Structure formats: structure tokens, C-alpha cells
Amino acid sequence: MNRRDTLKVLGLTAVGTTLLLPGCGIDGKSTLIDKENLEAQPGREAFEIERINRLNKEKFFDDHEMATLAVLADIIIPKDDVSGSATDAGVPDFIEFIVKDIPEHKLPMRGGLKWLDVHCLNRFDAVFKDCSAEQQIEVVDEIAYPNKVKPGMEVGVAFFNRMRNLTASGFYTTQMGVEDIGYVGNTPNVWKGVPPEVLAQYGLSDDS
Amino acid sequence: MKDFQIKKSAKKYDAVIVGSGAGGGMAGYVLAHAGLKVLMLEAGPYFDPVIDSHQLKWPWESPRRGASTVRPFGDFDAAYGGWEIEGEPYTRKDNTKFEWFRSRMLGGRTNHWGRISLRMGPHDFKGKTYDGATDDWPISYEDVKPYYDKVDRLIGIYGTKEGIENEPDGIFLRPPKPRLTELFIKEAGKKTGVTVIPGRGSVLTEKLPGNKDRGVCFFCGQCSRSCKVYGDFSSSSCLVIPAIKTGNLEVISNAMVREVMTGKDGKAKGVSYVDRGNLQEYQVEGAMVILAASACESARILLNSKSVDHPNGLANGSGIIGKYLHDSTGVSMSGFLPQLLDRKRYNEDGLGSVHIYSPWWLDNKNLDFPRGYHIEYGGGMRMPSYGFGGGIAHINGLVPDRNGNKKESGGYGKSFKDDQRRFYGASVGMAGRGTAIAREDNYCEIDPHTVDKYGIPVLRFHYKWTDAELKQAKHMQETFAEMLHAMGAVVTTPMKGPEEDYGLLEPGKIIHELGTVRMGDDPQSSALNKWCQAHECDNLFVTDGAPFVQQGDKNPTWTILALAMRTAEYILDQRKKQNLPS
Numbered sequence: 001m002n003r004r005d006t007l008k009v010l011g012l013t014a015v016g017t018t019l020l021l022p023g024c025g026i027d028g029k030s031t032l033i034d035k036e037n038l039e040a041q042p043g044r045e046a047f048e049i050e051r052i053n054r055l056n057k058e059k060f061f062d063d064h065e066m067a068t069l070a071v072l073a074d075i076i077i078p079k080d081d082v083s084g085s086a087t088d089a090g091v092p093d094f095i096e097f098i099v100k101d102i103p104e105h106k107l108p109m110r111g112g113l114k115w116l117d118v119h120c121l122n123r124f125d126a127v128f129k130d131c132s133a134e135q136q137i138e139v140v141d142e143i144a145y146p147n148k149v150k151p152g153m154e155v156g157v158a159f160f161n162r163m164r165n166l167t168a169s170g171f172y173t174t175q176m177g178v179e180d181i182g183y184v185g186n187t188p189n190v191w192k193g194v195p196p197e198v199l200a201q202y203g204l205s206d207d208s
Numbered sequence: 209m210k211d212f213q214i215k216k217s218a219k220k221y222d223a224v225i226v227g228s229g230a231g232g233g234m235a236g237y238v239l240a241h242a243g244l245k246v247l248m249l250e251a252g253p254y255f256d257p258v259i260d261s262h263q264l265k266w267p268w269e270s271p272r273r274g275a276s277t278v279r280p281f282g283d284f285d286a287a288y289g290g291w292e293i294e295g296e297p298y299t300r301k302d303n304t305k306f307e308w309f310r311s312r313m314l315g316g317r318t319n320h321w322g323r324i325s326l327r328m329g330p331h332d333f334k335g336k337t338y339d340g341a342t343d344d345w346p347i348s349y350e351d352v353k354p355y356y357d358k359v360d361r362l363i364g365i366y367g368t369k370e371g372i373e374n375e376p377d378g379i380f381l382r383p384p385k386p387r388l389t390e391l392f393i394k395e396a397g398k399k400t401g402v403t404v405i406p407g408r409g410s411v412l413t414e415k416l417p418g419n420k421d422r423g424v425c426f427f428c429g430q431c432s433r434s435c436k437v438y439g440d441f442s443s444s445s446c447l448v449i450p451a452i453k454t455g456n457l458e459v460i461s462n463a464m465v466r467e468v469m470t471g472k473d474g475k476a477k478g479v480s481y482v483d484r485g486n487l488q489e490y491q492v493e494g495a496m497v498i499l500a501a502s503a504c505e506s507a508r509i510l511l512n513s514k515s516v517d518h519p520n521g522l523a524n525g526s527g528i529i530g531k532y533l534h535d536s537t538g539v540s541m542s543g544f545l546p547q548l549l550d551r552k553r554y555n556e557d558g559l560g561s562v563h564i565y566s567p568w569w570l571d572n573k574n575l576d577f578p579r580g581y582h583i584e585y586g587g588g589m590r591m592p593s594y595g596f597g598g599g600i601a602h603i604n605g606l607v608p609d610r611n612g613n614k615k616e617s618g619g620y621g622k623s624f625k626d627d628q629r630r631f632y633g634a635s636v637g638m639a640g641r642g643t644a645i646a647r648e649d650n651y652c653e654i655d656p657h658t659v660d661k662y663g664i665p666v667l668r669f670h671y672k673w674t675d676a677e678l679k680q681a682k683h684m685q686e687t688f689a690e691m692l693h694a695m696g697a698v699v700t701t702p703m704k705g706p707e708e709d710y711g712l713l714e715p716g717k718i719i720h721e722l723g724t725v726r727m728g729d730d731p732q733s734s735a736l737n738k739w740c741q742a743h744e745c746d747n748l749f750v751t752d753g754a755p756f757v758q759q760g761d762k763n764p765t766w767t768i769l770a771l772a773m774r775t776a777e778y779i780l781d782q783r784k785k786q787n788l789p790s
Contacts, residue, residue, distance in 0.1 A: 001420065001421065001422055001423035001424075001437060001438070005423065005437075006423040006424070006426060006437045006439075009258060009423065009436050009437045010263075010264065010426075010436060010437070042259045042260050043255075043259070043260035043261060043262050043286075045253070045288055047278075047294070048278050051278065052271055055271075056271075075620055075621065076620045076621070076624060077621075077624065077625060078621055078622060078625075080622045080625055082625070082629075083625075094273070097271050097272070098272060098273075098275065098594075101271070101272050101275065101277050102272075102275065102277055140620060144618050144619055144620050145616045145617065145618035145619065146601070146602065146617060146618050147605065147616065147617050147618070148616060161598075161601065164598060164601055164620065164624075165595075165597075165598030165601075166598075168596060168597030168598045168600070168628070169273060169275075169594050169595060169596055169597065169598065170273070171597070172592040172596045172597045172628070173267035173268055173273035173274065173592050173593060173594065173596065174267075174268050175266070175268060177592065178266070178267070178591075178592055180625070180628075180629070181592060181628060181629060181632050182553035182589075182629065182632065183553075183589060183590075183591055183592060183632075184553055184554065184555050185428070185429065185555040185556070185557035185589070185591060186264060186266065186428060186430075186557065186591055187264070187428070187555070188426035188427070188428065189426065189427050189555055189557075190426075190427060191384055191385065191427040191555075191556070191557070191558045191559070192385065193385030193386070194385070194386070194387065194388045194391065194556075195552075195554055197552075198388060198551075198552055198554070199391075201552070202388070202391075202547065204388075204391045204392075204395075206385055206386055206391060
């Protein structure tokens with residue numbers, strides 16, 4: 001296989017991959033992918049596709065919870081000079097999916113949102129999303145720093161840790177997030193070692 | 209009532225192989241190329257990396273962004289299966305722990321493995337002779353060396369000649385250059401006396417002489433997804449599919465084997481299996497049966513193959529099958545390098561196996577544990593996936609900010625985004641993989657109370673680490689901490705004490721389980737002879753990790769391949785001499 005063939009296999013030329021597909025019909029038996037009503041996808045088992053289809057039909061968070069998630073996500077990852085905000089990157093929808101996919105998130109997320117609203121109601125007479133921006137930040141400041149938590153606020157810290165993790169996951173796994181962080185791989189190339197100017201920057205050599 | 213019948217194949221094969229991973233794939237490859245008519249049964253679906261690999265997909269192409277919900281190593285990882293498979297349970301005994309990883313797919317676990325390809329050394333084969341701490345194999349490194357050489361040439365491996373006695377050199381392609389983090393690791397190795405050398409992996413860093421079917425590595429770093437251009441070794445792409453193309457190998461997918469059938473003469477005559485898709489029962493016959501279903505699955509099939517002639521299971525007059533189960537030890541530690549904060553961006557994906565590693569560098573005579581470990585290294589600017597970025601909130605206060613001010617860990621907003629950019633690519637990780645002693649008392653057996661959804665009795669495990677592994681794990685942690693400090697890293701994983709087994713992972717977690725149908729010269733203490741042929745049933749062979757007497761700290765795949773090739777060539781030789789039916 002030469003480089004041109006390699007690029008063909010990867011679908012990087014107009015030729016596509018069909019030339020290299022091996023003959024089918026090795027056994028002709030039913031496979032797990034052939035179940036009715038399932039569109040077979042390369043590299044996926046039937047139960048994986050079933051699961052995604054099922055989760056996409058379920059709805060977990062209600063509209064109020066989704067709106068609160070959006071406010072929180074944009075506090076965690078706001079728009080700046082480099083990239084857009086968490087909601088620009090679709091983070092709330094990702095969180096809606098991932099809590100269904102990883103159900104251990106469900107209770108702490110729902111309960112955490114409720115805790116936040118009750119906390120804000122007691123303090124500012126409004127649920128979190130209806131508080132002023134200053135009030136929202138005042139609360140977030142009390143739960144965003146795990147090592148300096150006031151007694152009684154531990155549950156808020158645990159919730160915010162989870163929310164921040166999911167927001168970061170949701171943001172940095174989009175094209176916007178990948179471009180923001182500056183990951184420039186995932187493409188065919190030839191690795192020739194650390195670039196010379198970087199070796200020089202750190203006073204290193206890779207000749208040994 | 210459903211019509212229940214067993215379909216019997218009229219065709220009789222020269223050989224029936226159970227399993228399509230490294231051992232089954234190699235046996236099938238050699239026998240099919242020699243002209244034998246071979247049937248291979250694979251418990252999972254057909255899998256060809258050209259079609260089925262998720263190589264070069266972006267995280268947003270997975271709704272779970274690569275999370276490990278349904279695949280233990282993430283949504284794009286090649287392995288179908290994992291430590292838990294719906295409907296296929298296993299149990300443990302006496303509150304011990306063992307985790308059993310199974311890949312049900314053509315090529316098995318070779319589709320997602322790390323491609324780290326290390327030969328076992330002379331001491332690894334002769335541990336009893338060397339120092340008495342482990343049992344001897346009935347064969348030596350010199351017996352296996354010619355096959356390691358042939359595997360190197362057939363499949364391709366990169367590395368460097370180092371002349372280390374118990375880390376034998378092979379026939380190597382060019383190794384990849386180190387990444388930036390790895391250069392710091394090499395410096396730390398010099399400071400601490402830990403040997404660090406170029407990695408050894410089955411990835412084609414240059415064209416493999418004599419092979420036109422496989423492409424050269426294009427450095428996406430995603431070997432774990434399997435390679436669409438066959439630039440790395442998977443049994444599917446490099447052995448089974450080429451063997452099918454000879455016209456002599458047929459593969460039945462989704463075929464879950466129950467047992468080996470024996471004839472009145474006590475010899476193997478074929479296998480029975482159930483189709484995992486439609487639950488139809490089948491029987492197929494062959495002049496010989498080769499088990500390569502994975503160490504524990506092959507033991508399970510033999511233990512379930514009970515007959516009048518073989519009341520303890522097939523080839524198990526010694527009662528040894530299932531015993532001497534052992535998995536590599538594993539301990540890891542991570543941190544970040546402050547000197548790499550705000551580092552320049554460029555593509556350092558490299559290849560998906562190791563660029564560097566540390567072979568065992570000490571003499572156990574001076575230590576309080578009998579066997580060593582090697583170290584694998586990680587870190588750098590990797591593609592984001594689920595889990596990315598959250599950890600920053602726990603480490604961004606460990607170093608001063610850009611203005612030299614102390615900072616509180618955690619946060620949100622623009623400074624959180626800025627910290628993500630600042631810390632990206634600064635991480636460094638170390639993982640030790642060590643020799644675990646094969647012990648009679650660590651075993652799998654048939655659980656008399658439990659069957660899987662096909663009605664096949666399941667395995668029950670009994671496995672305990674001992675002082676030998678725990679002290680080794682303690683040493684690993686101390687070494688990692690020393691190296692991390694030597695390179696100026698901030699350690700972000702806490703040291704673990706004896707109450708947490710010094711960070712030693714549960715047995716089975718490293719997925720190097722071996723030894724359950726071990727070879728030996730004495731039929732009282734082994735099930736197979738030195739050719740991986742059953743003492744009690746000469747047309748039955750086992751060519752996966754089960755025949756291992758004792759692993760080294762070396763990842764087992766290269767040895768499985770070499771032994772499977774050796775056994776297949778022995779089979780051809782014995783057929784020629786009419787010691788086996790042909």
C-alpha cells in the first residue's frame with residue numbers, strides 16, 4: 001500500500017474506500033447488526049445503536065432545569081476573545097444527553113439544581129436563574145473553590161464540581177472547544193520529533 | 209414449542225480453530241497458507257478495521273463525546289465487549305477479586321491493544337533455574353527466538369538494539385522520535401538511574417519489506433481504534449483476513465463455543481457452538497481442534513468438555529486446568545510539568561503505541577520482591593474527549609498564576625478558560641506493568657451454580673495478590689514519585705498506602721491474564737506438552753495465553769504469536785510424519 005492508497009482508504013480523496021473492501025458473505029449468517037428496524041453502522045454493535053436511539057427519545061431535564069443549566073454553563077465558560085460560550089457550543093444539550101447515558105449523574109444534577117434554587121430563594125427571594133447577575137456570581141463564588149468551602153456549602157461545591165466537569169467536557173469536545181484549546185492533530189502526518197524551535201526553547205536535544 | 213435441533217455440518221475440516229485473536233489468527237494464518245482446510249469460530253461479529261475502525265473521528269461525532277459508557281476505553285475504542293458483557297456473567301469466590309475482559313469480535317483484543325511488543329527474556333522462561341522464584345517453562349528463549357524473529361518479519365515491529373540480556377532485541381523498524389514530555393522523562397531517567405529506551409511496538413513506521421497489503425503509519429496516535437490502512441498489528445487485518453484470501457480459511461462469526469466434542473477414541477472430533485444471533489445450535493467436525501479463545505475462555509471450554517473418557521474436562525486428568533492464572537501487575541501515577549505551561553501548539557499525536565519505555569533495570573537480588581516491572585509513559589497534547597478539562601479545577605492552584613500570585617484552585621469564567629489553555633499538554637503519566645507470580649491457588653473454575661444466557665456454565669475466579677506483588681507495587685510508586693520529582697513535575701495523584709495495596713490494580717485490570725492451561729514436561733503438573741499439544745489428547749492444541757507457565761513483565765501478545773506460529777509449524781511437521789491425521 002503506497003501513500004496514495006493510504007489516503008484513499010481514509011476517504012481523503014474522491015475515490016473513497018470501496019476499492020479496498022474485502023469480499024463479503026463469509027458466513028452468510030445473521031449477525032447482531034442485522035436485527036430489524038436497525039440501521040447497521042460500521043464499527044457499532046446493535047445494542048449501542050439501540051441505546052443511542054432510546055436515549056434520544058427520552059427527556060430528563062424540564063424547561064426550568066435546562067434554562068438554569070444554560071445560565072450556569074455560561075458562567076463557567078463565557079464567550080471571550082478566543083471562542084464562544086458554553087451555550088454557543090451546545091453544552092446544555094450535551095448535559096441532557098450525558099446524564100441519561102451515565103445515569104449516576106442524574107440524581108446529583110437534579111438535586112444540585114434544586115439545592116441551588118432553594119438556596120437562592122432563601123437568600124434572594126428568587127430562583128437562581130431569576131437572580132441578578134451579581135447575586136448569581138455571589139453564590140457561585142461560594143461553591144466554585146473546593147478548598148475554601150464554608151460549612152454548610154459542601155453540597156453546593158460537590159454540585160458545582162460536577163457541573164463544571166460536564167460543562168468542560170461538553171465544550172472542549174466540540175469543534176469550537178478543540179480550536180480554542182489548540183489541538184491540531186487527528187490528521188495524517190509524518191512525526192519527525194519535537195520541532196527544533198521547541199527543543200531550543202527548553203534546551204533539549206532528541207539525538208540521544 | 210420451538211423446534212429444537214442441533215445442526216451438524218457435513219463438511220469435515222482439517223482443523224477447527226476457536227478464537228480469532230493473536231493465537232487463533234496466527235494458527236489460522238500458518239495452516240491456511242500451508243493448504244489445510246481450516247474453520248475458525250469467532251464468538252463476536254466480523255470486524256475489518258478498513259470498514260469498522262473509528263479512526264480520525266472527532267469527539268463531537270460521538271453523542272457521549274468518547275465517554276466509556278458502553279466501551280471501557282471510550283466510545284471510539286475498537287473493542288466490542290469489556291469487563292462486563294450482558295448475559296455473560298462470571299463469579300468470584302471467597303471475596304477475592306478478578307476482572308475478566310472479553311472482546312467478542314474478529315481479531316479479539318488485538319484490535320484495541322497498545323501494540324507494545326516485547327519478547328520474554330531468557331530469565332523469564334527459566335525462572336526456577338535462574339533464582340527459584342518462579343517455575344521453569346519446558347522451553348527456553350533459544351527455542352522461541354526463531355519464531356520471535358519470524359513474527360518480527362511477518363508483522364513488523366519498531367525498536368532499537370540495546371543488548372539488554374533479559375530484554376532481547378528483535379528485527380526492528382525505525383522507532384518514533386520522542387515527544388517533548390518524553391524528553392523530560394529521559395532526562396529524569398538519567399538523574400534517577402532508571403533506564404529509558406525507545407519503545408517497541410507493532411506499528412509500521414516504515415514500509416514492511418515484502419508486504420503489499422499494509423499501509424505505513426500516518427501518526428494519528430489512535431492504534432486503540434484499529435487502523436484503516438493496517439498500519440499496526442491486529443489479528444483481523446494482518447492474519448485472519450489474509451488467511452481468508454487464501455481460500456482455505458472460513459470464519460463463522462457470532463459462534464459461541466460450548467465444548468470440544470470427543471469420539472470413542474477419546475480424541476477431539478470437533479466443537480459444538482451456539483449462534484449468538486439466533487441461538488441456533490451447531491456442531492462442526494475437524495481432524496484437530498485448536499483452542500485460542502483467550503486464556504480463561506479456553507480453560508472454560510475444556511472444563512465444560514466433560515465425557516466418560518474425560519470426567520474432569522478434556523485434557524484435565526492432572527486437574528491443573530484453570531490453575532496458575534496470572535495477570536500483570538499495574539500501578540500508575542500522574543502529574544504535570546510546570547515548565548510546559550503555555551506550551552507551543554503543534555501536532556504531537558505520534559503513534560498509538562509507546563515512543564519510549566523503561567525495561568526492568570534493577571537486580572531483584574538487592575530488593576525485597578522477586579520480580580520486576582517495566583514502565584510505560586504518557587502525557588502531552590492529546591485530543592480532548594469526555595472528561596477533558598474538569599480536572600484543571602483541582603490543580604490550577606498548585607502553581608502561581610502568570611503574575612506570580614498564589615491562586616485558589618477551582619474557579620470559573622474567563623480565567624477558567626485561560627487556565628485550560630495554560631495547562632493543556634503539560635500532563636505527564638507513568639504506568640508500571642510487572643510480573644505477577646503464577647500460583648496454583650489463583651485460578652478459575654466452573655461455577656456449579658451459574659450459567660450464561662446460552663446455558664453454558666460460567667467461570668468462577670479465585671485470585672489474591674501476595675507480598676511479591678504488593679512490594680513490587682510499592683516500589684513502582686516510589687520510583688514514579690522519584691522520577692516525577694526529578695523532572696520538576698507537580699504530582700497530582702496521591703501516594704497510596706498498604707490499605708490501598710499501594711495503588712495495585714485488581715487482577716484482570718491489565719488484561720494480560722495467562723497460564724490457565726499451562727505447558728510442561730510432566731503430565732501431572734501440566735495439561736499441554738511443550739508444543740501446546742494436550743498430553744491426553746494429541747489432536748487438541750491451545751495457542752492463546754493459556755499455555756504460559758510464567759509471564760515476564762512483558763506484554764504477552766508477541767509471545768502468544770511466536771508460540772502459536774511454533775505450534776502451527778509443529779502441526780504441519782507432525783502431519784507430514786503422519787503422527788497427526790491429514
